[in-house]
Amino acid sequence: MSTVKIAPSLLAADFGNLQRDVEMVNESKADWHHLDIMDGVFVPNISYGMPVIKTIATHATKPLDVHLMIVDPDRYIQTFADLGANILSVHYEACPHLHRTLQAIKLAGMKTGVALNPHTPVSVLEDTLNNIDLVCIMSVNPGFGGQSFIENTFKKVEQLKEMIAAQGTSTLIEIDGGVNDQNAGPLVQAGADVLVAGSFVFRSTNPKATIASLAALGA
Ligand code: DX5
Ligand code: ZN
Numbered sequence: 633m634s635t636v637k638i639a640p641s642l643l644a645a646d647f648g649n650l651q652r653d654v655e656m657v658n659e660s661k662a663d664w665h666h667l668d669i670m671d672g673v674f675v676p677n678i679s680y681g682m683p684v685i686k687t688i689a690t691h692a693t694k695p696l697d698v699h700l701m702i703v704d705p706d707r708y709i710q711t712f713a714d715l716g717a718n719i720l721s722v723h724y725e726a727c728p729h730l731h732r733t734l735q736a737i738k739l740a741g742m743k744t745g746v747a748l749n750p751h752t753p754v755s756v757l758e759d760t761l762n763n764i765d766l767v768c769i770m771s772v773n774p775g776f777g778g779q780s781f782i783e784n785t786f787k788k789v790e791q792l793k794e795m796i797a798a799q800g801t802s803t804l805i806e807i808d809g810g811v812n813d814q815n816a817g818p819l820v821q822a823g824a825d826v827l828v829a830g831s832f833v834f835r836s837t838n839p840k841a842t843i844a845s846l847a848a849l850g851a
Contacts, residue, residue, distance in 0.1 A: 636820045636850025637663035638843055639697050639806070641830030642688060643679055644777045650684070653834070654691040660843040664697040664719070666808075666828045668777075671702035674726050675775035682715065689716040697766075697826075699747060699808065701774045702726065706733055713740035721745025721768050721806075724752055734763045747808070749774065750782050754792040764803050766826070767792060772809030777830040781810030786822050793823035813845060820850035 640662050645653035657665055667685060672678040679701075689696060695718035702708070705722040712720050720742045727733045727746075734744045746757060747768035757767060769788050772779035789805055796803050806826035807819050816827055829846060836842040 636816075636824065636847065637804075637826040638847050638850075639664040639666040639826055639828045640833045640839075640843060641666040641668055641777065641808075641828050643668040644830035644834035646834070647680075647684075650687060651691050653839075654688055656839055657843075658691070658693045660840045661847045662694065662843050664695045664826070665692045666830075667696060667698045667717075668830075669698060669700050669702060670775060674703045674723065675701045677775045682711065685712075685715050692716075695719065697721070697745075697806075697828075699745070699768060699828075700726075701747075706736060709733075709736050709740050709742075713742055717742055719743040719745050719766055721747045721766065723747045723749065723774070724756060725749055731760050731763065734760065738763070745806070747774070748788075750784065754788050754795060757792075758795060761795060761799050761803060762801050764801070766804045766806055768806040768808050768828075770809055771807050771811070774809070778835075779810055781812070781815050786818065789819065789822040789824055811846070813849065816846050816849040824850075 670677045670679040697719045698717040699721045720737045737744045743765040745766040771785040804825040807824045808828040811827045811829040812832045833839045833842050
């Protein structure tokens with residue numbers, strides 16, 4: 633039996649009513665706020681930057697799960713710590729010295745996360761898993777909300793679950809992209825600990841109820 637964590641992605645929020653949407657997440661059954669930071673270089677899209685993150689942090693009452701889709705994330709580790717990030721995820725594909733980056737994140741007082749693009753096998757994390765608090769398996773190509781879930785994700789969740797068990801770490805498995813009420817249950821069955829959901833939550837008529845329904849699928 634597992635209790636899944638739900639992390640609504642604010643990328644799909646109404647930025648004209650950002651405080652309202654952050655407060656909706658505060659009042660919901662969500663566990664974390666998921667913040668997607670895109671630089672237009674690592675991914676072909678730019679999302680939002682420091683002033684917006686500051687606003688979100690001001691109103692958020694739950695941990696900030698920050699997903700950096702940027703090149704050279706080392707430059708901003710302290711900045712994100714100062715902004716109030718609790719979990720800082722960098723992309724494996726953007727970090728030639730991943731172990732050093734993870735040490736810097738930890739030193740700055742945050743939990744360490746590593747995100748993997750759909751084409752990157754989980755096995756690349758074998759030698760640094762004991763330094764990773766969260767692995768974010770991308771179930772879409774990063775850069776945009778509202779894309780379709782890639783089914784191969786299930787295989788990766790199972791493989792990562794086995795790696796975690798073999799090494800005895802307490803690393804959490806997060807799934808990001810295209811999560812909905814069809815795949816949430818099977819993902820939790822496969823071993824997912826955290827589900828990120830953007831469009832499915834914010835495009836629904838009752839986002840709070842949608843968050844509760846996703847949480848119930850993993851209860
Ligand atoms: C994609 C982002 C995701 C995205 C999820 O690059 O990392 O967090 O916002 O959005 P949906 O749930 O709409 O796929
Ligand atoms: Zn994300």
